Amino acid sequence: MLQDDKEPSVKIHFIPLIRVLLFLILLVATTSAALAQTPTPDTSAISADRVNEVARGLWCPLCSGVRLDACELKACVQMKEMIAIKLAEGASEEAIRAYFLEQYGPQVFGEPPREGFNWLAWILPVVGLLGGGLFVWFVIRRMIRSEPIPAVASAKSAAPPDDYSQKLEQELSRYD
Amino acid sequence: MTEMTETLPDVPVEASPASRAVLIWRAIFVLVPLIFIVFLALRLGTAKSEHRAEGLAxxxxxxxxxxxxxxxxxxxxxxxxxxxxxxxxxxCREEAALLEKTWRREQGKGIIFLGLDYLDQEPAAKAYLAEYDITYPNGPDLRSQVARRYGIQGVPETFFIDPEGKIVDIVVGPITSQAQMDGYLDKIRPK
Structure with missing residues (x-):
């Protein structure tokens, strides 16, 4: 009897406890679902100009020689959307560039990376320019030095002007 | 005219230091690009062998x-x-459902499907996977490293690798028929 008397009071205490537990479970479930979805930040505050400003420093990874800001491919539109998201998250331009480097590799910067074999692409034009400049300089210097033409000058001075004129006349008369 | 040229005294031809330098520069200008071209050709040759996947994956x-x-x-x-x-x-969308359907059928029968997301953004890629309810392992091909190693020509492209690790078939473009897919799978089934 005594036990029978106690049972209802236990049930009464359990009901609010179950409610609290259910509430907590629901709360955890909803918040964890919300966290798992990681909603994309609001990009409405990021202007297209700001996005293009960053996109101008990047290149379409699928096209050749097209800057990201000028590219209308779906892949590029997605990239620009990602720039907007990153900017909305407060990422710096450098951080965004680093992100795209990690995703797409150095071709997204439109220039060969300064490492290994790719150094040739940076060095060769400079070497070519310097070498070409030196070559031109040598050729010009040589031309300037040989300008007096001593051989012709000596020929002129060796032959008396009259003889020379006569021979010239003779030669010319052959063509008349 | 010939007479006149004959009368002119011969110019003594001497190799001046300047002309020697010009010769050296000419040699450099010919040799350097030549060496560069040979180097590039050799490099392209070796790159080609590892580029288009053949034999071992x-x-x-x-x-x-x-x-x-x-x-x-x-x-x-x-x-x-x-x-x-x-x-x-x-x-890629043309074959997405077929790939997933076949994966579900083949799961646990000695064939595994892998998806590599090429030059893509994660949110868009995840939306694509959710849209087609794709459950086989998928991940981004960061810096296109795998794509380069396999020498893909574009997307979609599918490689069929046998249990010994050899590439048996490469399909460029979407696989749209189950019969076609099964034909490729039969070649890579473990015996």
Missing amino acids: PALEFTTFEGETINLDNLRGQGVVVNFWASWCDP
């Missing part, structure tokens, strides 16, 4: 969108289907 390791690391070496003994795709690629 090149190394493949990537991290899935869920954070699991997949290594092809650990999948020896199973037939492997490696599919390169992208969310922006419309032809």
Whole structure:
């Protein structure tokens, strides 16, 4: 009897406890679902100009020689959307560039990376320019030095002007 | 005219230091590009052999969108289907459902499907995977390292690798028929 008397009071205490537990479970479930979805930040505050400003420093990874800001491919539109998201998250331009480097590799910067074999692409034009400049300089210097033409000058001075004129006349008369 | 030229005294031809330098520079200008071209040709030659995948499948390791690391070496003994795709690629959508359907049928029968997301953005890629309810391991091909190693021509492109790790078939473009897919799978089934 005594036990029978106690049972209802236990049930009464359990009901609010179950409610609290259910509430907590629901709360955890909803918040964890919300966290798992990681909603994309609001990009409405990021202007297209700001996005293009960053996109101008990047290149379409699928096209050749097209800057990201000028590219209308779906892949590029997605990239620009990602720039907007990153900017909305407060990422710096450098951080965004680093992100795209990690995703797409150095071709997204439109220039060969300064490492290994790719150094040739940076060095060769400079070497070519310097070498070409030196070559031109040598050729010009040589031309300037040989300008007096001593051989012709000596020929002129060796032959008396009259003889020379006569021979010239003779030669010319052959063509008349 | 010939007479006149004959009368002119011969100019003494001497190799001046300047002309010697010009000769050296000429040699450099010919040799340097020549060496460069030979070097490039050699490099292209070696790159080609590792570019278009033939024989043994090149190394493949990537991290899935869920954070699991997949290594092809650990999948020896199973037939492997490696599919390169992208969310922006419309032809990829033509085969997405078939790939998933076949994966579900083949799961646990010695064939594994792997998806590599090429030049894509994660949110768009995840939306694509959700849209087609794709459950086989998928991950981004960061810096297109795997794509380069396998020498893909574009997306979609699918490689069929046998249990010994050899590439048996390469399909450029979407696989749209089950019969076609089964034909490729039969060649890579473990015996």
